[in-house]
Amino acid sequence: MSTSFNALIEHFKNYFPLDEKERVELSERFNERKIKRRGFILQQGDVCRHFTFVVSGCFKMYAVDQASKEHNLQFAAENDWITDLSSFYSEKPSGAYIEAIEPSVILQIKHADLLHLYIRYHKFDRNFRIIIEQKYIELQNRMLQSISSTAEERYLSFLEQYPKLANRLPNTQIASYLGITPEFLSNIRKGLIKKS
Amino acid sequence: MSTSFNALIEHFKNYFPLDEKERVELSERFNERKIKRRGFILQQGDVCRHFTFVVSGCFKMYAVDQASKEHNLQFAAENDWITDLSSFYSEKPSGAYIEAIEPSVILQIKHADLLHLYIRYHKFDRNFRIIIEQKYIELQNRMLQSISSTAEERYLSFLEQYPKLANRLPNTQIASYLGITPEFLSNIRKGLIKKS
């Protein structure tokens, strides 16, 4: 069994660990892919066919507005999940892109295969419920910040919460995630240096 | 069986409907409560002990900042769920309040009882997974708007997405949800009237 599958099996140990039968099913239903830097696993207008586990590398999910500006909805690095949930379950075209920021290795499962796991094995429903609950909590905290904090506070909080990610990402990408322009982020950083 | 339980059983018909045994368990594990206008079902510093289904009425969940300003994280009206997920599962003190905006009737389940349902019945894990996935999708759309749209666009989109809620809520509450001041919302509304 490849090290990619091991990474995923290890990941599930954080929740309700899989037994032998479930591990076999997992390795039969998930497919490994390597994605180059700037490679897409989802483009606007396409149906999001896969639920993706990131084994190594890093992705961004973003939407593009009328003025062709990109807005980063989420990042996903090692041991994180990424998909356009809405498109994946509805099987309707997505409004978003998912693009590799670094050369990456991923494990993907198709809609029908994930439903198979949900139906056959209580544990997959359980584990994915917990995974999505945790992501909901994270997103709600981000939303609270967005309606209650200044851009500087949101930036500092991003650095604190995702220090590794912050080191790997260009500031333009962080600015897009925070909902500000790269110019203003640069201005914030200047202010922080002066303070320290 | 009270009409409150019927509302919850009907609600689950949108997902995977409950069989007789599950319906009985549900009515044994959920408790009905009536909450007055301005009554709290969660206050900052308390552990959030319940997962709450709103049968009738309306609630807001909000956090209070250092300047004592309230920031609305979410509303929940009929047939919606509300809880501080983070506090509920971690059993640590919550940073938020959940308060009735109208006289309300709710059904609540405690942590241990919900875990019981999850363990015994695959279907509760399944249904709650789907419920939280849908709430995640909604929240992600709101987050996208927050980083990419003006306050006017967010307001119009709120009116479109939650027309019934918009009619029931004072504008101060909507402003807090949108992350703007009531004064600026008033200004936006003036601009919209002039346009039309």
Added chain:
DNA sequence: AAAATTGCTTAAAGTAGTTTAAGGCATCAT
């Protein structure tokens, strides 16, 4: 190796949203 693209910064001018203060109207408690 040269050319093109991307990332970071600076600064000046403009706009979106906040703050403060005030007044009017409605609802609620005494």
Added chain:
DNA sequence: ATGATGCCTTAAACTACTTTAAGCAATTTT
């Protein structure tokens, strides 16, 4: 009934953030 409280609005002054434009360094592509 009376005073208090909550809600909505207006307006002037202020601040947080964007836009535009430009320049330089680093990385990527040819």
